[in-house]
Amino acid sequence: MVGHRPIADRTWRIRIESPRMAAAATPGQFAMLRLPGRTDPLLARPLAVYDVFPGSDGRLRYVDFVYAVHGRFTTALEGLPAGERLIVWGPLGNGFAPPAVDHLVLVAGGIGQTALLALARERSGLARYGDPARRPPRAGRITFCWGARTAGLFGDVDDFRQAGCDVHLATLDGSLGTRGTVVDLLDAQLAAGRLGPSDRMQVATCGPEAMMAAVARWTAERSIACDVSLETPMACGIGICFTCVAPIRGADGGWDYRRTCVEGPVFDAASVVW
Numbered sequence: 001m002v003g004h005r006p007i008a009d010r011t012w013r014i015r016i017e018s019p020r021m022a023a024a025a026t027p028g029q030f031a032m033l034r035l036p037g038r039t040d041p042l043l044a045r046p047l048a049v050y051d052v053f054p055g056s057d058g059r060l061r062y063v064d065f066v067y068a069v070h071g072r073f074t075t076a077l078e079g080l081p082a083g084e085r086l087i088v089w090g091p092l093g094n095g096f097a098p099p100a101v102d103h104l105v106l107v108a109g110g111i112g113q114t115a116l117l118a119l120a121r122e123r124s125g126l127a128r129y130g131d132p133a134r135r136p137p138r139a140g141r142i143t144f145c146w147g148a149r150t151a152g153l154f155g156d157v158d159d160f161r162q163a164g165c166d167v168h169l170a171t172l173d174g175s176l177g178t179r180g181t182v183v184d185l186l187d188a189q190l191a192a193g194r195l196g197p198s199d200r201m202q203v204a205t206c207g208p209e210a211m212m213a214a215v216a217r218w219t220a221e222r223s224i225a226c227d228v229s230l231e232t233p234m235a236c237g238i239g240i241c242f243t244c245v246a247p248i249r250g251a252d253g254g255w256d257y258r259r260t261c262v263e264g265p266v267f268d269a270a271s272v273v274w
């Protein structure tokens with residue numbers, strides 16, 4: 001870990017040095033992280049790849065993650081200075097597919113913004129991801145709607161502005177932006193004519209499950225395509241343990257449990273049985 005700094009209330013950003021992961025990662029992928037020499041917690045935890053950065057030679061070298069202090073792993077990580085070693089494996093999972101869209105709307109709840117920054121940077125044409133580098137069509141415009149409990153939980157919002165997003169915030173306590181949930185914010189954007197019905201629009205969302213279910217309903221009611229990045233608890237991250245399963249509908253209308261670590265974490269919102 002070569003960098004570790006607070007960016008919001010109980011929210012930290014770490015940078016690890018991993019040229020292989022930095023070169024390979026695509027938006028929406030994640031890595032599993034573990035603290036070496038500790039048995040508590042025994043299992044690794046998944047964190048979304050926030051962004052990747054080059055070293056002084058111009059080649060991709062660093063990977064950033066952003067985490068909220070939540071339970072045993074993140075509490076232990078919070079106390080570690082830069083320079084400490086971490087065990088990290090990734091990039092893992094299937095990230096966001098790059099369909100052509102006129103208007104990409106990113107919707108985050110809580111710490112869910114971490115899965116969305118690289119997508120914004122890729123679709124605005126500011127960055128390329130993957131090896132070989134993907135060349136998805138640029139989105140005509142990108143809106144970022146982020147909801148949190150209170151203003152102090154927003155960290156590095158400027159990353160999204162610099163990624164070319166039109167940024168809108170909502171807080172449950174009304175301390176910043178629209179008072180209410182991120183779905184209230186979507187309603188407000190729609191009423192203000194900022195989410196035009198004639199747009200070829202796509203939503204990508206990440207956050208607490210109840211919030212993503214509400215966004216999935218909101219988009220389904222308006223026939224808007226929506227991808228969700230599920231945050232199911234995971235143990236191995238590579239398809240072995242089945243701790244991460246979620247009920248996903250198949251083409252025949254039935255559903256089955258799918259491992260979100262290898263078949264997700266990104267799914268079509270309409271396929272998820274909420």
Ligand SMILES: Cc1cc2nc3c(=O)[nH]c(=O)nc-3n(C[C@H](O)[C@H](O)[C@H](O)COP(=O)(O)OP(=O)(O)OC[C@H]3O[C@@H](n4cnc5c(N)ncnc54)[C@H](O)[C@@H]3O)c2cc1C
Nearest residue numbers: 030046047048066067068070071072073074114231232233
């Ligand atoms: C693909 C993916 C990407 C993720 N990216 C990020 C990220 O970028 N930043 C970030 O801060 N977090 C992220 N998470 C969530 C993070 O992995 C969990 O919150 C993790 O449990 C934190 O570990 P902990 O030991 O601190 O908390 P734990 O001790 O594991 O958890 C404490 C409590 O929360 C419950 N819990 C654990 N995981 C979840 C969950 N996903 N949803 C609801 N309840 C849960 C546990 O049952 C327990 O009761 C991601 C999860 C997934 C699957």
Ligand code: FES
Nearest residue numbers: 237239241242261
């Ligand atoms: S986390 Fe082990 S199978 Fe998905």
